[in-house]
Amino acid sequence: MLKYILKRVGIMLLTLLVIITMTFFIIRAVPGDPLSSMARNLPEQVKLNFYAKYGLDEPLFTQYIKFLKNLIFHLDLGESLVYPGRTVAESIGKFSPVSARLGGQAIFAGFTVGIGFGILAAFKRNKWPDYVVMFLAILGVSVPSFVAASLLQYQFTVKYMVLPTTGWGKASHTILPTIALCFGSIATYARYMRANVLDVLHQDYILTAKAKGVSNFALVWRHVIRNAILPAITILGPQIAGIFVGSFVIERIFSIPGFGFNYVSAIQNRDFSMILGQTIFFASLYIFALLIVDLLYGVVDPRIRISGKR
Template identity: 65%
Template sequence: MSRYIIKRVGYMLLTLWIITTLTFFLMHSIPGDPLAHMAKNLPEQIKINYYKKYGLDQPVLVQYGKFMKNILTEGNLGESLRYPGRSVTNTILKNAKVSGRLGLQAIAIGVTIGITLGIVAALNRNKWPDYLVMFIAILGVTVPMFIIAALLQYVFTVKFELLPTTGWGKFKHTILPTAAMCLGSIATYGRYMRSNVLEVINQDYILTAQAKGVTPFNVVRKHVLRNAILPAITILGPQIAGVFTGSFVIERIFGIPGLGFYYINSINDRDFTMIIGTTVFYAALFVVSQLVVDLLYGVVDPRIRVSKNSR
């Protein structure tokens, strides 16, 4: 198992290097000068000093070499072009905590409720609980996140004045953003679990357990859930990355100082270092979540193990 993990980590590092390299050269291939707008009214010598400070006076390959060296030796992603003196790495670490809190809350709630609703719908096929769950799933898939966020703001802040519209700092500020973000996860896991449970409950070992007098609760807990949840775990990795990247809109709507706020601003300001840094962070989040999903397979189902040939 250790050899398998080391091999996967190697692939992860290779993937991150490719993404970092492509992002770096794509950003530098965009026509125009990232500092032209900021330094247009400055004296010529100060402009030269700015370009020298950020290394923009050197060939792209030299800039790339220094950039990769700083990442590998110091973990340094450089300074923001828009906000001189502000470290990209520190900005990501600081604001990712905000996005991470929202993302983890949304995933935890979405997975728990989605799995529960999917099981309930499957066990009550073609009955009103099944129709209700499928209706929720359709809403979660078809209605855009910003529409849900605006509706929640109107109902709970304008109509009834129960929760704050914007802001950050207390738990009450996370309730509406989390609710808006987790509906998609609820819908996705609800549909997956419904179809998986319907497939599992018709298997022979389920019928055998029922014939032996095992209670319905234990049948679901010991046999149905463990086998039906495996395909659903597959989408956990993309869901983690999707919740983080999907938080861009939510952070804008609710005025949350998360990483998405800086990512959008960096695109508008052509802040190359911030764009590259946040892109690398999201890529790392995605590949790490995929590794976690692979390891969860063995935890959920002990029969799944990495054979010697696959190592």
């Protein structure tokens, strides 16, 4: 297992280096920069001083090498070009907890409710609970999250006025965004879980367990869920990482000061340092989440660990 983890970590670092390199050169290939508009009416010497301060007057490859050195040896993601004095690390530390709370609630609700609906639909196949769950699943996949968010705002903030429309700070501010974010996740997990449970129920070891007199609860918990949940865990990994940037539109609609909101602002302002630093943060989180998912496979299904040793 240790050898496997070290190998995966090496691949993760190589992947991260490729992402950093591609992002660095792509964002600088876009015409213009934040300083050109900010220093438009300033004297030429002052403009040159601005460019020299942030190293934008140096060759592109030299800027790239300097950035890598600061990142590797000092873990320095740089300073914002639009807001002098604000570092990228400070922005991540300020805005990511907001997105983490909102996305964490959405993932927990989507995973638990979706898994429960999928199991219910499988055991009640071709009955009204199955039809209701599948209807909700199709609806959840078809309706975009921003449409669901707009409908929720109209129903609960305009028509009935029971929840706040926008803002952040209270628990009530998280209810509608969480529902809008987890609606699609519930549908996805329900569909996957229903199909996998139906497949597991026709396996020989299920018939053997029933013949031995295993209770329904033990049958579902020990034999059905553990074997049917692996594909759902595969989806869970990217979603854990996506909670920070997957809610761009939702955070905009509800005016939530989260990571996605700040990331979009950095792109609009062409804040090179902020875009690159936040991309590195998201990419690292995404890659690390995939590693955790691979390790969870061995926890959920011991057969994976046995085959790995062999």
